[in-house]
Amino acid sequence: MPKGNLEMWLYSNTHCLNMLQRLNIMIDVAAALEYLHLGYSTPIVHCDLKPNNVLLDEDTVGHVADFGIAKLLSDGISLTQTMTMATIGYMAPEYGSEGIVSTRGDVYSYGILLMETFTTKKPSDDMFTGEMSLKRLVEESFSLSILEVIDSNLLSNENDFAAMETCLSATTRLALHCCADLAEQRIDIKNVLARLNKIKLKYLQDQQSG
Numbered sequence: 001m002p003k004g005n006l007e008m009w010l011y012s013n014t015h016c017l018n019m020l021q022r023l024n025i026m027i028d029v030a031a032a033l034e035y036l037h038l039g040y041s042t043p044i045v046h047c048d049l050k051p052n053n054v055l056l057d058e059d060t061v062g063h064v065a066d067f068g069i070a071k072l073l074s075d076g077i078s079l080t081q082t083m084t085m086a087t088i089g090y091m092a093p094e095y096g097s098e099g100i101v102s103t104r105g106d107v108y109s110y111g112i113l114l115m116e117t118f119t120t121k122k123p124s125d126d127m128f129t130g131e132m133s134l135k136r137l138v139e140e141s142f143s144l145s146i147l148e149v150i151d152s153n154l155l156s157n158e159n160d161f162a163a164m165e166t167c168l169s170a171t172t173r174l175a176l177h178c179c180a181d182l183a184e185q186r187i188d189i190k191n192v193l194a195r196l197n198k199i200k201l202k203y204l205q206d207q208q209s210g
Helices: 006-009 020-040 093-098 103-119 132-139 152-156 161-180 191-207
Strands: 054-056 062-064 078-080 101-102
Touching: 006 062, 006 103, 020 054, 020 062, 020 093, 020 103, 020 191, 078 191, 093 103, 101 103, 103 132, 103 152, 103 161, 103 191, 132 161, 152 161
Parallel strands: none
Antiparallel strands: 054 062, 078 101
């Protein structure tokens, strides 16, 4: 792809994706997952969603790539496999501990990816040890301000902080909803996409009125 992958852009020293670009890319990824989960008679689970598997074309549109360990759910619900090959930090708890593969596992990975896209903190970062994790960091930020954990490049390139904070708060709450510990408590990808589109629309409206 002309613009490489999302990881390159998130951790570049010379380029920075703005708020709207990040939102649009994550909407693209959610739309791709919706197609995989619901667009076929047999759901497809990607199983390894992470920044370097999101490729960006010349228009900075996100495309989900690398289906090397993707799984077909023949019963439409879940399957169990003995060998776990997904990337640590992005995989759902039930996949790592029990080998259970389902579309809700992709939703968990998407939630982690959503947090990383706006914080530029990898779930495997050395700062996350013991009980501390990217998910916990984001959860705890709500007691202060979500801006405390957001990529500083976003803050320096944004004029309307009120609109951005509202957007980031809604986006990270959605990410946490995706990352519920129990699969049945996670939102499905169709509703993720709908909510993220609403968040984007409100952000654009707030910018115009701000």
